[in-house]
Amino acid sequence: MKARVTVSLKPGVLDPQGRAIRHALESLGFAGVGEVRVGKVIELELAPDTPRETVEEMARRLLANPVIESFRVDMADAPAEAP
Amino acid sequence: MKTGVVVFPGSNCDRDLMVALELVTGVRPVALWHADPEIPAGLDLVALPGGFSHGDYLRSGAIAARAPVMRAVATHAARGGLVLGICNGFQVLTEAGLLPGALIRNAGLDFLCRDVALEVVTADSPFTRAYAAGATITVPIAHHDGNYQADAATLDRLEQEGQVAFRYAEDVNGSARRIAGILNEGRNVLGMMPHPERCVEEAHGNQDGRRLFEGLLKVLA
Numbered sequence: 001m002k003a004r005v006t007v008s009l010k011p012g013v014l015d016p017q018g019r020a021i022r023h024a025l026e027s028l029g030f031a032g033v034g035e036v037r038v039g040k041v042i043e044l045e046l047a048p049d050t051p052r053e054t055v056e057e058m059a060r061r062l063l064a065n066p067v068i069e070s071f072r073v074d075m076a077d078a079p080a081e082a083p
Numbered sequence: 084m085k086t087g088v089v090v091f092p093g094s095n096c097d098r099d100l101m102v103a104l105e106l107v108t109g110v111r112p113v114a115l116w117h118a119d120p121e122i123p124a125g126l127d128l129v130a131l132p133g134g135f136s137h138g139d140y141l142r143s144g145a146i147a148a149r150a151p152v153m154r155a156v157a158t159h160a161a162r163g164g165l166v167l168g169i170c171n172g173f174q175v176l177t178e179a180g181l182l183p184g185a186l187i188r189n190a191g192l193d194f195l196c197r198d199v200a201l202e203v204v205t206a207d208s209p210f211t212r213a214y215a216a217g218a219t220i221t222v223p224i225a226h227h228d229g230n231y232q233a234d235a236a237t238l239d240r241l242e243q244e245g246q247v248a249f250r251y252a253e254d255v256n257g258s259a260r261r262i263a264g265i266l267n268e269g270r271n272v273l274g275m276m277p278h279p280e281r282c283v284e285e286a287h288g289n290q291d292g293r294r295l296f297e298g299l300l301k302v303l304a
Contacts (some may be wrong), residue, residue: 013232013259016188048253062149065178068232069084 001046002076007025007064038053039069084303086128088110089156089172091147096170096280098134100200103280104130107296127303129156131172133278135226143228144174153179165209165299166272170226173264173274182267182274183241184233186293189226190257196225198289199276200252201263205245206265210273215299218254220291222277227277227298231258231265241265249275 007014018036025033042063044055055073064071086104086157090097097114104112115122115129118134122129136147146151153175160166160181168176175181190197198221214220233241238259241247249264255277264275279292 013187014190014194014229014230016190016257020192035146062145063141065185067183067234068187069176 001048001050003044003046003050004044004061004076005044005055005073006039006065006074007042007059008067008070008071009067010070011038013068027035084108084110084128084300085123085126086110086130087115087122087126087153088112088130088132089115089117090132091117091134091136091150091171091175093136093138094132094134094171096278097279100130100132100169100280103283103292103296104128106283107293108253108300113116114242115152117147118150120151120155122152122159126159126164127233128299130158131156131166131168131175132280133170133172134281136171136175139228140176142174144171144176144178146169147175148180157181160267160269160272163269165303167210167279168272168274169278170193170224170229170276174228175274176272176274181272182265183237184231184259184265186276187230187231187232188228188229194225195229195256196223198223199255199263199277202250202252204247205266207245208248208270208273209299209302210295211248211298213294213301221282221289222279222292223281224255224277226256226276229256229258231262231276233259238262242290244268246270248273249277283296 017038022036057073088097101112172187204220206216246266251261251263279295282289282292
């Protein structure tokens with residue numbers, strides 16, 4: 001089974017990379033782009049029947065830094081939770 | 084004064100730090116390997132050097148903070164032992180939860196490598212006691228992820244409790260409240276982005292970092 005952990009910067013945390021991307025999009029002529037936020041997606045291949053709670057603990061303890069980041073866990077063999 | 088310097092895969096300031104510590108203390112530091120679950124008994128100071136531990140993968144310092152040696156470093160700190168994290172070492176200490184906050188990409192996105200002016204905010208710590216509070220010193224920086232961030236309540240507490248050790252004289256990397264270095268509540272753990280070990284002898288052209296190590300020596304001698 002697989003899980004996907006999406007790590008995002010918390011609202012309010014400055015994202016210098018997102019700002020640089022927005023400027024680059026503007027210079028390519030894309031108008032109307034508001035704030036851009038950069039996160040990361042971590043895909044995990046897991047032993048069968050690994051509980052969601054285990055993946056959430058992985059995210060809390062390593063994959064995300066709770067000081068600046070939030071995360072969302074999607075289990076591949078279960079319907080994704082509504083955001 | 085017995086000191087140890089932790090070496091992670093990708094550390095690159097460990098030798099500079101050992102040279103600086105030996106210069107001031109007269110005793111060669113012990114090298115501590117990241118994978119060792121224990122550190123020798125009787126160390127006065129454990130220092131975490133600059134560099135790019137584990138290639139800065141995931142987040143700067145994130146993998147190193149979970150290395151076996153860090154449990155021993157946390158135990159050492161909990162007993163009141165001194166811990167100094169410089170640059171990547173500071174990032175490791177925040178990731179390990181030994182210091183609050185986080186260090187994110189510099190606001191200007193550039194890797195910054197130059198001398199900066201620092202204000203010594205407090206002299207009330209084993210690390211800063213040889214400086215005068217309010218003094219301005221010059222120390223080099225060399226980092227990409229030195230932008231210190233924490234929530235407003237944490238920043239207020241750091242200021243009120245006198246845990247801000249060093250502040251940039253002007254905005255360098257976007258750090259909240261221009262913070263360059265902080266102490267833990269017990270004042271026995273210091274993390275700082277600037278490199279005091281790079282300004283300790285005449286050949287460096289600047290010896291402002293030397294007093295940090297000399298202050299430690301006075302505490303521990």
